[in-house]
Amino acid sequence: TQLLEQSPQFLSIQEGENLTVYCNSSSVFSSLQWYRQEPGEGPVLLVTVVTGGEVKKLKRLTFQFGDARKDSSLHITAAQPGDTGLYLCAGGRTGSARQLTFGSGTQLTVLP
Amino acid sequence: DTAVSQTPKYLVTQMGNDKSIKCEQNLGHDTMYWYKQDSKKFLKIMFSYNNKELIINETVPNRFSPKSPDKAHLNLHINSLELGDSAVYFCASSNNRASWDTQYFGPGTRLTVL
Numbered sequence: 001t002q003l004l005e006q007s008p009q010f011l012s013i014q015e016g017e018n019l020t021v022y023c024n025s026s027s028v029f030s031s032l033q034w035y036r037q038e039p040g041e042g043p044v045l046l047v048t049v050v051t052g053g054e055v056k057k058l059k060r061l062t063f064q065f066g067d068a069r070k071d072s073s074l075h076i077t078a079a080q081p082g083d084t085g086l087y088l089c090a091g092g093r094t095g096s097a098r099q100l101t102f103g104s105g106t107q108l109t110v111l112p
Numbered sequence: 113d114t115a116v117s118q119t120p121k122y123l124v125t126q127m128g129n130d131k132s133i134k135c136e137q138n139l140g141h142d143t144m145y146w147y148k149q150d151s152k153k154f155l156k157i158m159f160s161y162n163n164k165e166l167i168i169n170e171t172v173p174n175r176f177s178p179k180s181p182d183k184a185h186l187n188l189h190i191n192s193l194e195l196g197d198s199a200v201y202f203c204a205s206s207n208n209r210a211s212w213d214t215q216y217f218g219p220g221t222r223l224t225v226l
Contacts, residue, residue, distance in 0.1 A: 042219055048214070102157075
C-alpha cells in the first residue's frame with residue numbers, strides 16, 4: 001500500500017515555466033520533507049515542514065504543508081535545467097521508530 | 113570528506129550467490145538505515161539501527177541480514193540472491209531525535225542479479 005502518492009509522476013517543461021508537484025496521503029504525518037535525487041546519487045534534503053499550513057521558501061522553490069498535515073506541495077517558479085531531478089516527499093511519524101515513508105516520486109526534466 | 117559512503121558502487125552477480133554491501137558514516141549519527149529503490153524509483157525502508165540495535169525491520173526476506181559492528185557502520189548481507197533483488201540500495205544516517213531529523217544518504221549501490 002502506497003501511503004504517499006505524488007503527482008505528476010513525470011513532468012517535462014521548458015526553462016522559465018512554473019510547476020507544482022503534489023504529495024497526498026490519507027494519513028496524518030508529524031512532519032513532511034522534500035528531497036531531490038540526481039542520477040547516480042542519493043536523495044538530498046531540500047526542506048522540512050512540521051506545522052499544518054506552514055509555508056517555506058527556498059529561493060525559487062515554495063513548499064507548503066497542508067492544514068491537516070496529510071498533504072504537501074512543491075512549487076517551482078521559473079524552472080531552470082539545474083532543477084532537473086527526482087523529487088521525493090517523505091512523511092515522518094513520531095514514536096520509538098521515527099521512520100520516513102517516501103512518496104512515489106516525481107521525475108522533473110527542465111529543457112533549456 | 114564523504115559523509116555517508118557505500119561500497120561497492122556497482123555489484124553484478126549471479127543468482128544464488130551471497131554478497132555484502134558496506135556502509136560507513138562519519139557524521140556522528142546514532143541511527144543508520146538501509147533502503148531499497150526499485151526500478152520505478154520507489155524508495156522503501158528495509159532496516160534501521162539505533163546505537164547498534166535493530167529498531168525497524170520491515171517485511172524483508174530473511175535472506176537479508178543487516179549487521180552493525182559499531183555506530184558508524186551498517187553492513188547488509190544478502191544470501192541466495194534472486195532476480196527480484198536487483199535494485200539500488202541506499203544507506204542513510206540521522207540523529208533520529210525527531211521525525212523531522214534530516215536523513216543523509218549514501219551514493220547507493222546498484223545491484224544487478226543475473
